[in-house]
Amino acid sequence: MGIYGADRLVLGANKTGQLFRRMDRSRSKPRHGFTLVELLVVIAVIGILVGLMLPAVQSVRETARRLSCSNNLKQLGLSLQLYHDSHLRFPYGWDTRGMTWSGHILPQLEQNPLYDSLQFHETGAGNWAYNGGPNETAAGTVIGSLRCPSMNLPTHLSNHGIPERVPVSYRGNAGSLASSDDASTIVPGTRSLEHLQQNGIFYGCSQVRLGDVRDGTSQTFMIGESFTDPFFYKDGQAMDYWAIGSPSIDPCRCDGGTGGTEFSEVVGTTFAPLNARRTAPQLTGRQLELAFGGYHPEGAYLVFCDGAVHFLNDSIDDAIYRSLSSRNGNESIPGW
Template sequence: MNLQKTERVNRPGFTLVELLVVIAIIGVLIALLLPAVQQAREAARRMQCSNNMKQIGLGLQNYHDTHKVFPPAWFNRGHLWSGRILPFIEQNNLYETLLFGESDNWAPAGPNENACGTFINSYFCPTMPIGEHYTYNNIKDRVPMSYLGNSGTLASGDKANQITASYGPLSLQSLDQNGVIFGCKAQRFADIQDGTSNTIAVGEAQTDPKFVKDGQGIDHWYIGSNQIDPCRCDGSNHGGEFSEAVGSAAVRMNARIHEPGVVGHLLELSFGSYHPGGAMFNRCDGSVSFIPDTINFNTYQALFTRNNGEVNGSF
């Protein structure tokens, strides 16, 4: 009897060692590519932030063309500079809902509160790793602001009792700031004697409403503020939390990173960003540039004064 032999067919395949080697190689490649992907994403976010600043700068320029002045940071009804330029950044429909003259601009569920909760892309840097809405200071679902007006270099606190003299001699209650956008007083191109290309109008902030130091949140908001509303623009001590709308170069950029030991209200006044190494700034001529946070402090401050006569060097 003939017995047929059963031939065994050897099929090609991976051994366990080969499979482990392939997995290891893929892991190395992912580790090498992931930083590059993250850098590309941040570059895209930074480009969007720059576009936001350009939109804001264009809004300020058009506001000046119409009113012959830049907007004040706030006036006696708590409306902020970011609310006043809404018609010039294609948000006129939202602007038309605002109420300017009633006794309580910020009544719950009123049109001004609703406007504060309306998300505006141009006011929110996509790099900010925070939420888009917070119920804060009795305003529901407020949207944080990424950008602050330039009050100058003199203010070291919101109120007189917050002044830190080693940083600056004034509070934001003072009407005598040396910047471009601050309380009650509107500045003209003619007032910017250092040159519009040498003077900052608006800069980024490292906004974070959940970060609190010394009882002070790093909170910045747009359109309006119920805490600023008591301001009467007479130099008296009405109102507060003006740093919701403006920053000060009395303290260095990204102070939360580079001077974390300073008091909380100085951290809130600091310009800065979540971009690595610096922040975006809009100049009074409408141009936008990224300024490194390693900039010489004297040069940095010179960019924030409108008429001190400094000569800004390279940085």
Template structure:
């Protein structure tokens, strides 16, 4: 993350969006919601690759000061330790938040994960996961709103280890909790629902592996196996297809 820039912005040159990438202003703090800036324009630009055709919601929302903000179907894998965006609101004792800088996933605050750091194997580790985006649903103060390119609610972390949140869940999820938690356990805490991967497909969701392949994963997958697939270096070379 660089001044609110999300992982999806960094791959723009590789998905034939190089011209849009060139307009981004990485040095400007929180200009994602400043009227008329290139960053605000980028956050409202339709990029079909970031949206699953199954997504049954509006094409755009007026959200966080960004008119016509575009919802995303895919988030980065932040690992299997996270149960909250912020250190002060961790739901499960002994777990972590997205304000920690030493997570075991691929995408998180100030992450700089290289292929050599994925010691469990690139074919055994999630890079991206599908998410059941639902911006108008809120529980325990947490919205199921996921977006691409940039966010005015993610402060520059500057890699100091201090509290710099707050809404990393807009672009990253966790495999600590089961998939599709919002639907499968309506009584779960909203912070856990928010971080859960999932989809509008029947029975599971698509995940992009670190080797570039895509797998449809059943929502009934064993939770231990699912968590192992979310960690890049836990010593468990888990496989979806043993």
């Protein structure tokens, strides 16, 4: 007899007490489990499904990040318009104390206590290099609307004497004329950000009004995404961008004299192509650090003087791109 289904002899008695016997031919059922081949097939199917779903999940996440980035720029554009309504001009790009455009719109960004804490006079070694001062504390304060959610950087980094400085993702538009921070390293026929006359919206001691934007508010952008990466160096220049104030800018003068450097920390220009680090990596480090660019595939977001946010593709024509940064060039920009 086999292991399964063996006949069993069963003894019993009927109602009269007579013994009887019968054969119980019930069979126990064998148990079944997954074979190794079946298990491997299931794992393979799960792997294929995960592989098919992962791009869709990543696409949804990128869409959410892009929407958040666009909303940040929308908020910055609205804050600058509110500032203009109150002061009849946009804030300067920076001044002689290293204060920058983003510091001046803190009240419009609902950061009144932070703005009220700032010092607008020199103290110690300077407004932004004075260890432990309120301006240094402000430079280490995270403001969500100044940071693209796709920016994969630590919240705080030590930089130029500020131990907890906050890298940001957006810079002001200084125009198309400057090819470097400093006059000694410009491309012939261009100017540097030391010059106080630029054709954008924000630069040294600027006082641009909406009436000065003669090319049209829908044809001139104010703020653009910038691919912040303080760990990437070329020609001794890092791609580092910051908010509120800058110790490097502090020696700037508004009387036409030179002074200060690293103005590219707070403004960019369109001299270099959009996302030049990936579209024109052969350019010098000083030109790359001035370039606007985003963390999103194929382009970057900009907010225009009319408050509209547009996504510009990396392939945009250079002449059109530069025209969009000029406030008074009288350029024709058909169907950009």
